[in-house]
Amino acid sequence: MFYDSFTRQHRATGKAxxxxxxxxxxxxxxxxxxxxxxxxxxxxxxxQSASGD
Structure with a gap:
């Protein structure tokens, strides 16, 4: 969800x-x-180490 808003926010600023x-x-x-x-x-x-003992 955070990633979607992040990409939407930055798409407007251009290809770079x-x-x-x-x-x-x-x-x-x-x-x-x-x-x-x-x-x-x-x-x-x-x-594994706990069950091994």
Missing amino acids: AAWGVCNIGILGYCGVASIAFLLLGIVFDRH
Whole structure:
């Protein structure tokens, strides 16, 4: 929802801003994905070590 309003707000400023938003979207997606994988790894690692004992 935040992303939609963000792109709508910046579309009016032109192609350069749209390209910036596109780059932010790609980088943001990669960042969120990597953080999610890190958190999942930590959670599963703790769960396995806890059940292993």
